[in-house]
Amino acid sequence: MSSRALHGLARQQPTPRRRRPRFRLVVEFLLAFVLVALGSLGPLGSAPPAHADETPPSPVSIHVQSLVPELPGRDDTVTIRAVASNDSDQPITQAQAVFWRSRPGMRSLSDLRDTVGSPPRDVSGAQIWTEGAYQSLTTNNQSPTWQPGEIRTFEVRAPVDSLGFPDAAGVYLVGAQVVGRLGGAPLGTQGQTRLLLPLAAEDAPVNAVPAAPANTVISAVILSSRPSMTEPGVFVDDHLAEELQPTGRLAQLLAAARRPEVSWLVDPALIEELTAMADGYVVRSANGEAPGAGQLAAREWLVEFDRLDTGRGFRVPFAVPDASMLQRADLAEVMTRADAAAGRLSDIAQLPLIAWSNDGIVDEAGIALEEEAEPRAILTSSPLASPALLEPLGTAPLINYTAATTAGGPEPGPSSQAHVRQRMLAESFLISLSEPGATTVRVIDTAEAAAADGGPDPSWTVRRTLPDLLQTRPAAWSGELAYAEPHRENELTEPRVEVLREVATNYQAYLRMLVDPEPASRTMDAALARSASSWWRVDQAGFDTYADPQVAAVDRLWSGQAITVTAQPSVLMSGQSGSFPMTVTNRLDQAVSLRLTFESFQPQRLSIPDMELEVGANQSVTVNVQPLAAANGPVRISAWATSPDGTAVSKRVWMTVEATDLGRVGWIIVIASGIVLLAATALRIRQVRHERRRAFDDHPARRPARAITEPPPPETAPEPEPRRRQTQPRGDER
Structure with a gap:
């Protein structure tokens, strides 16, 4: 059920049922039935375009649960089981699910690709109104109205011999449509789904093709996921916890890798992230930090991963960097750092390297960059080359596959496991018709593809592994890769490339100033490789979420805060x-x-x-x-x-x-003042000593004795006056 449908359901209130005469309801229903059936009775009438009353987006989406049998014989009955959802904001009345088919057959891969790539309105077909080929989704009494957001399950079936297919072997389109009245609009087609149906020739056994030898099918499971860890134990979201659940993507891929005759390739970045999750981790976002929910699931997944047969195992570059973008942006050193990050995981580093970018999208420049790591081979998706193993452009052979094989289809979606399974069988069937003994490679990287690839193998195929393929002789080819303009448009935009370049430059400068750069280098090499991941081709907004913490860390380094x-x-x-x-x-x-x-x-x-x-x-x-x-x-x-x-x-x-x-002048003054002080002190000491010496000499006891003579006559000898001692005041003189 889509969010649009849920939103419509929240806004729409149930419409009161208006009572009308029963005979009028019967007449309207029969008239609608006749109008639709007259133009679409299969071999009895012309086949108007099935898209005539459909306008995208379709009000109703159909999710196919199964198509049985997958490879029917001419005497079998084909049954489609599905779930339909009213994704509009209006109620639907008089809804019917009806079997649909298109009689023109596809005889080659180019026919199939043209049909799958064409809009649904460009494919003519017819509705089948035989018994069991239609089912009412609304009833006049119990459920007359199909409200927005509500779902309906249905099952429609039709015998193969009633579909009017030619006697020749080929692939045909079958499916289901939903007709009804949307709001007050006239009766029309409100949604449809289409599937590919391989059908052997009229006189051929069921599930058999007369051509021989059998085709070789090689399935390669990619164990990788969108990067999430920005530093050890810190994640920007918890999407890995969902993928590790029993029905989740990584759990399904691991189960597919355990199957015999299936090869697997693991992303070292995924193992590093799951190891951190198993040890305990947090999810840090704009709303704060919270414990992660996938610790136990990560431990269990790693235990099962260790049990895989390493003889069928390989590794891909750390975080699968976008080699073509890096080469064009002159950021080849990021690939070198990705190699260094992978080398630190010793157990994974021992596996042979097969280079791969998401969806196999790479050009000649990207291949030249990937070859610097000396991979055993390079996994590419190019519709311009058909053999599975191609001669190298440089030093490594190319393993070619078709990425669209696991995309399912044809439109309109959503593509379920049934769509993917029928696409795989249809391509394999047509290759057996046109190229007996050919080898095809399937890259399994979704849960739907893992489940579809695990179904029973048809009689015209045999299973081999990647090691088996690498022992064969590479085929010559034109050397031209299909790296079209849409692929360039899916590369990181120029502003995002500038962010990546800034982070790479500043990380480099930061490492050069560390006394021991190794601990930080481990973290930064990994974070830089994840920032350049080819996963961002399909999620550029996810790049922004992942790169923001890297930019914040760089800003802290160079903003003067550190x-x-x-x-x-x-x-x-x-x-x-x-x-x-x-x-x-x-x-x-x-x-x-x-x-x-x-x-x-x-x-x-x-x-x-x-x-x-x-x-x-x-x-x-x-x-x-x-x-x-x-x-x-x-x-x-x-x-x-x-x-x-x-x-x-x-x-x-x-x-x-x-x-x-x-x-300097101050020191001169200090020294001169000291000299003057010393001189003045010396002079004063000398003066004091001189005065003391004079006073000592004038003391009576120190006067010299006279010669003894006669005293003068009394009348002539006056009386001597006493000599007063002259003294000077001492004061503060110095």
């Missing part, structure tokens, strides 16, 4: 040389080698040489910076950290460094 430089805004130098401190902080979980780079606005006056340093994980280092000044005055300086190759990894810091000679 590495910072700090310093004083102003530095005064007392002379032509000196030093001042700067601090570099590393907030990364790995030690880095950096270069501290300086830029002077006036390098002729002052310059600072670059410095090399290592900073440990989540650590800071302080270094002494030594400027060289040739003149006095302030100079504006900027500084930042770079990787060893010169890529800036931090923001600039700005400072003013001023050189001056005042420091």
Whole structure:
């Protein structure tokens, strides 16, 4: 049931039933029956186009559950079981499911491809209104109206001999249509589905082709999925958990790989992601982070994978990069990193390499890039070549297959397992008619293809493996690959290529600045290979979701958040040389080698040489910076950290460094002042000593004795006055 149908059901209220006379209902039904039947009674009348009343998109979608028998005989009855959904926003009344067929047969692969590729309106056919070939989906009493969003199951059948097919062997179109009244519109076809029906000639046994020898069919199961892990244990979504469920895509592919005579190719990126899931993982999105739901399923899948027969096993390039896009964008080093990522998974790396891009889409330039890894062969899908094993364009042979074989069809969809199964049988049948003994390769990469390929093999085919094919002689061919304009349009758009180029360039610079790059290289090689995956050809919006965390990680590296430089805004130098401190902080979980780079606005006056340093994980280092000044005055300086190759990894810091000679004059003044102080002190000490010596000499006890003589006469000898001692004040003199 589609979302459109559910939406329509939510908006549409049940329409009240209007009572009309019973005879009028009967007349209207019979009139509608006659009008439709007159133009579509198979061999009794002309076959107007089945699309006449259909306008895309169809209001009703039909999902075929089975077609039985898959390879009918001329005496068998073909039964189609299906589920129909009202995808419109209006109710449908008088709905009938009816068997449909187209009588022109297909006799070659080109006929089949033309028919499958043509719009449904271009294919003429007829409805079969015999007993059992139609079924009412609405009834007048119990369910007169088919509401939007509601589903109806039905079964229609018709004998092969009533379909009017020619006696010759060929492939024919059968299917079912739904007719009814949409809203108040006239009775018309509201939806249809078509399937391919191989049919042997009138006189041939059932499930047999008279041509011999038998065809060889080689099935190669691709174990790969859209990338999701951005770093170990961190995923952008949980789609792998769904694919690992018993009915999921990867579970079905693994079951197909276990079958005998089936080869398998594994993507190392898938094994790495499932191993991380088995150890416990989280899903990180814009809404936050939540535990993943696929841990147990991943463990069980890996256990079963280890039991596969490695003799039938190969590996594809890590994350299956888009080789053609990478070569055209001059990003060949991404392929080298993908090879390095695969080499680290030792168990998987031992498997032989077969190069492959999603859907086998690759051109000559892409093949040249893939050959650099020396693959055993290159798996390609080219309608311009028919043999299974082709001579190499360079060094590796090409294994050719038709990608559309597992796409099912024809339109309108959806293509179910029944469509894919009938497509496989139809192509194999026509090859047996036109090229007896030919070898065809089927690449199985969907759940529908895995189930369809597991059905009983027809009598005209035998099974072989890829190792068997690689032992045969490659066939000569034109060397021209069908890499058409639509394939180029499906490559990543130019803005997305620029994102990929930026991530690759910055990762490279980041690894070069790590002291030990190996741990980070493991993560970055894998993330870069996943970013270039060919899976994004069919999901470019998915590329944006996956690449956003990579871009955010790169932005953190180069935006100045991971590495910072700090310093004083102003530095005064007392002379032509000196030093001042700067601090570099590393907030990364790995030690880095950096270069501290300086830029002077006036390098002729002052310059600072670059410095090399290592900073440990989540650590800071302080270094002494030594400027060289040739003149006095302030100079504006900027500084930042770079990787060893010169890529800036931090923001600039700005400072003013001023050189001056005042420091020399100051020292001269200090020295001169010291000399003056010493001299003054010495003079004062000398003066004090001199004064003390004089006072000592004038003391009476130190005067010299006179010669003994006669005293003078009394009348002439005056009385001597006492000598007063002269003293000077001491004060603070020094």
